[in-house]
Amino acid sequence: MAVRKHKSKATGRVTWSYCFDAPGSSRQNRKQIALYGFASKKAAQDAEAQRRIDAQQEHAAALRGAPAAPTSLSALINEFCKEHAERNLAPKTVERYREMAAYLSAALLATPLLEISSLLLTREWNRLRESGGHHRRTKTPRPLSSKTVRNIAGVVSSAFARGVKWGLVASNPVPNSDLPAIQRKDGVAFSIDQQNLLLEASATHWALPIILELSAATGARRGEVMALRWSDIVDGRAFITRSLTQTKTGLTFKRPKNEKARIVTLPPSAIAALEDHRSKQSEFRQQFGPDYKADLDLIIANPDGSLLRPDSISAAVSALFRKLKLPKGTSLHTLRHTHGSHLLAAGMELPAVSARLGHSNPYVTATVYSHVLSGRDDEAAKLWDKFQKRGGGRQPATPPN
DSSP: OOEEEEEOTTTOOEEEEEEEEOTTOOSSSOOEEEEEEESSHHHHHHHHHHHHHHHHHHHHHHHTTSOOOOOBHHHHHHHHIIIIIHHHSOHHHHHHHHHHHTTSOHHHHHSBGGGOOHHHHHHHHHHHHHHSEEOTTTOOEEOOOHHHHHHHHHHHHHHHHHHHHHTSOSSOSSTTSOOOOOOOOOOOOOOHHHHHHHHHHGGGSSSHHHHHHHHHHHOOOHHHHHTOBGGGEETTEEEEOOEEEEETTEEEEEOOGGGOOEEEEOOHHHHHHHHHHHHHHHHHHHHHGGGSOGGGOBSSOOTTSOOOOHHHHHHHHHHHHHHTTOOTTOOTHHHHHHHHHHHHHTTOOHHHHHHHHTOSSHHHHHHHTHHHHHTTHHHHHHHHHHHHHHTTOOOOOOOOO
């Protein structure tokens, strides 16, 4: 069976893939069917076996002059990714959809669509929650988090919703299944001292100092920071209009999340850091001469001006965090959360913070930073009382002696 093992140099993560010649393929016209991102060898083998069956059905239908309609969950998810997700969503999102679907059992993937019930899905969510993953080194089963299980269910639900629209099924069984509850955790934010320690410790790396500085000073996402060009910095403001994304097929630029471009004013510290970084970059530009990738105009790049891989940067940042013994679970994204938390703690209005972070609406910001906002309840009570006094409202009662 054409199953291969892959190991990421950046993260060390091991995944599996399958690849086989499509039915009807020849030496002169070779077509292959492949899928990547499986958590185990067995998962890849089981998925390949089912995909071969689907491919044979599709080929037979094509010979009859009519494309085969998906009949199994595996075929529906493949059709959903091919005909909808790949045409309308970012490549990274499609890649994650396929990675999530790879966790599903081969038995469920092979089940005919009309036989999939909410109960069957509930059993699958429970299985994933108990032993759906595997330990990287030992390969022994391990539980998946409730969040991951719900993400997997989201992919299945999206596929079924599209199946309803296409007339393949009458209803979507996912909403009536029993999904694991998520226990919301307060986001982790660095203290000012921790943030300063991090910025100082990154000085030995070529690109990390400016990446961390811009992430901390703007709250921008990783891809947004790494996609910035020098032409995007105008009069002390950063015009965030795109994001750099990394998939198995390579590096591409896309619109920012929520398709919302925005302008972020840079603090003086970030402007000074940019000036220092530009001086160092000018030295590299002179060293590489005509080989320097000047046309990309990137602020954050390899010494020759070419694109840096986002996953490599994340791995380098995580290694630095471990070296500094920063709290477990922190990552480059923590600087974005720190930026929002510090602004709200300083008294900036919620809508302004939401706009600066590029959230779809202030409700999202309020949900993410609810722990910061709740800490200002005492201040709200005092402001209300102060307003009442100024407006001639009811005065507070005098405490008894």
